[in-house]
Amino acid sequence: MNYFNFSKLVMTLSVRRFLECRTATTKTIITAEGKDVVKRKSYENRITLISPDNSVSITDMKNAQSISIRRDLKLVKIQDVDSKTRRPVFKLMTNAEYHAEELSKRKEKQTARLNNTNKGEKLITLSSRIGEHDLMTGVRKMMKLVEKQYEVKVVIAGEDAAATDKSEKIYHVIETQVKNACKIVQKRMKGNSLRFQLLPLRESSSQGNNTSDSNQNDKDKGPL
Structure with a gap:
């Protein structure tokens, strides 16, 4: 009895596989009867x-x-x-x-x-008692920052009111060194400190000669 059932199962599976193969073959024949397949044009290019x-x-x-x-x-x-x-x-x-x-x-x-040259702001603080060597090192640092299109804010800090003359001398040294590479604006005294800003030139180096004069009305513009 078990052998009979097993034989019946094998025969059923064989018939099913045959029908599946026949169906697949029939589908292949139907799709390949020589009918012309319309080729679609490629519009990719x-x-x-x-x-x-x-x-x-x-x-x-x-x-x-x-x-x-x-x-x-x-x-x-x-x-x-x-x-x-x-x-x-x-x-x-x-x-x-x-x-x-x-x-x-x-x-x-x-x-x-030219409209997007300003990369940001940098602050450099100098003492009114700074030596010549350190001052020139600071000037070179300012020049590098200006060349990289940074706006440089400079503070020359004085210890007392008597340091004003020293701060002015330091300012004139900086002005002489950088006037052809940038524009100096907003020079002012705030307390015992002399403050100003160096702006990168936007159009041509000839504008570097147009340095700003001292403006006493800028005292109320606040700290750098």
Whole structure:
């Protein structure tokens, strides 16, 4: 009885496997009866192309490169992905147009750098009794910070009211050394300390000659 049941089970499994194989084979035959499968065109390399006369066309990169070579034009990408078409935008330019575009981009980058040159503020405190060697070391430190586009706030600390003359002499030494590299602003006395700021030049080194004069009205501007 057990042998009969086992044989029946084996036969059932064999029939099921045969039917599964037949079904799979049938499916394969149905999908491969020689019917033409419509090939879909690939639009991965499609771009929007702007001609020198500003006419717009849709093509692929290979064709655009061929046109640029044939017409001796520059193929320049002006937009990575258009928000509406989801395609990159290229433009065919003459050599003159290309160089003008490059010059315009350089000017924009230069303007952006000039508008964002200030990296932060640094404070340097000197004593009115500082020696010449230490003073020149401090001046070199100021110059390095200014070259790195930092705004430098300088405090010359005096021990008493009699130190004002010494602080003025130190200020004039610093002014002479840095006047061609930065602009000095907000010079003022606060208590026994002489304070001023060094600002990086934004346009040209010729502006370094425009150092600020002493301004007694700045006393109420607060500490550095």
